[in-house]
Amino acid sequence: MKKIFLIATPWILIICLWYLVAWYGLVSATLMPRPDQVGAKFIELMRDGRLGHDILVSTQRVFIGVVLGIVVAIPVGFLIGWYKSLRIFLDPLINFFRALPPIALIPLVIIYFGIDEPAKIIILFYASFFAGVIVMYEGVAQISPIYIKVAKTLGASDWEVFRKVIIPLTTPHILTAFRVALGVAWATLVASELVAAQHGLGALIQSAGSYFQMDVIYVGIISIGIMALFMDLLLRKIGAHLVRWQERVSA
Numbered sequence: 208m209k210k211i212f213l214i215a216t217p218w219i220l221i222i223c224l225w226y227l228v229a230w231y232g233l234v235s236a237t238l239m240p241r242p243d244q245v246g247a248k249f250i251e252l253m254r255d256g257r258l259g260h261d262i263l264v265s266t267q268r269v270f271i272g273v274v275l276g277i278v279v280a281i282p283v284g285f286l287i288g289w290y291k292s293l294r295i296f297l298d299p300l301i302n303f304f305r306a307l308p309p310i311a312l313i314p315l316v317i318i319y320f321g322i323d324e325p326a327k328i329i330i331l332f333y334a335s336f337f338a339g340v341i342v343m344y345e346g347v348a349q350i351s352p353i354y355i356k357v358a359k360t361l362g363a364s365d366w367e368v369f370r371k372v373i374i375p376l377t378t379p380h381i382l383t384a385f386r387v388a389l390g391v392a393w394a395t396l397v398a399s400e401l402v403a404a405q406h407g408l409g410a411l412i413q414s415a416g417s418y419f420q421m422d423v424i425y426v427g428i429i430s431i432g433i434m435a436l437f438m439d440l441l442l443r444k445i446g447a448h449l450v451r452w453q454e455r456v457s458a
Contacts (some may be wrong), residue, residue: 240422245429248422258411258430265407266434268324268399269392272331277339277388279332281381284343294344301344305337308399330399335388342387346380382446386439393435408434 222242228234240248252258287294287301320326339400354376358368400409405417408427417424 241354280339288344288347336396338391339384339388342384
């Protein structure tokens with residue numbers, strides 16, 4: 208009960224504050240709908256199927272972009288983190304491209320890849336890759352060489368060192384890279400769906416903004432937050448299962 212209370216309290220406080228702002232007229236009702244109005248619009252959009260489809264489309268885009276980005280980021284981050292000379296060589300380049308906002312690349316993406324689905328995936332891939340590779344190489348660079356020396360002293364082959372030492376030690380960093388990339392991808396979603404998207408939560412928000420449908424904008428924003436939170440919690444559960452050996456070691 209204590210855990211449920213601690214989890215629920217911040218959300219209750221936010222809703223109460225939201226109602227207070229609406230009731231005291233601190234923000235015009237046309238600019239900030241009440242929570243119950245947003246909830247009613249959420250139910251309405253779910254019933255007509257539009258919101259469910261937009262959530263599915265956006266989730267699919269984020270999932271594909273993150274998976275592709277992390278699949279590439281893991282070996283790149285590992286190599287950069289493991290080999291110091293390579294890290295010195297590539298670190299400025301990685302940080303240069305990481306600092307570029309994905310939205311600034313949209314004109315180039317449209318020119319090179321058109322306005323179809325691949326263009327949106329590429330923007331999400333870009334954001335996920337550079338977020339993931341930073342986490343990976345920082346994590347790998349902090350692995351102490353003593354573990355490898357001990358394993359080799361005990362007679363482990365190179366393959367056994369990689370399989371039984373390196374992979375377990377890098378698994379937490381891979382999971383962290385996934386979580387960071389997932390957050391960045393959801394944050395980049397609206398920008399990716401600027402590329403002539405007809406469906407998706409970003410497209411829903413942009414369309415609602417054109418017609419000043421504030422309740423729909425709030426529904427889209429909240430839906431992005433809910434899906435990002437759900438996927439992050441799912442990754443946490445998977446991570447807790449994969450690195451449960453850490454608890455046994457620390458115990």
